[in-house]
Amino acid sequence: MANWLAKTEPDEFSLDDLAACGEAGEPWNGIRNYQARNHLRAMVPGDRVLIYHSACAEPAVVGEAEVISEPYPDPDALNPDSRYFDPKSSADEPRWAVVKLAFRKRWPKPVPLKQIKQTEALADMALLRQSRLSVSPVSDAQWAVLEALSAQ
DNA sequence: GCCAACGTTGGC
């Protein structure tokens, strides 16, 4: 079982929006970066996913979700009417993937990026090392440190 | 809104 972190802009789709989807969950779509896609493809149902709010007043880890589907081709990539349409993707050779995520919990306190940067035990997080990667792995140890910070 | 970081595209 693996841990991940997924970024989302709360103005677009927030943790609350995911919570509103309930157990049906929501496809995590629109990922158009190969490294992030490779992480999506490596996900299995039951994996835990930190939800991180980006491009907002206080960028922070705000809660967690769970992977509830196998990875599958992103249908939006094949839909010319979608903002995520990619003419280079095809049904035969889908270029982009999604998984469904379901809300699990809002953490007691958000863990701001600022605090993550100040925490030595989190210095190796992919979130910090590759600022533009929207889906990244998280170790068990990193997860535990973040959870403890949220509970403080 | 600015701009640094960095991924992608396309000419050669």
Next chain:
DNA sequence: GCCAACGTTGGC
């Protein structure tokens, strides 16, 4: 296959 131009992400 290099690399300049360009586009996007995301913190501030």
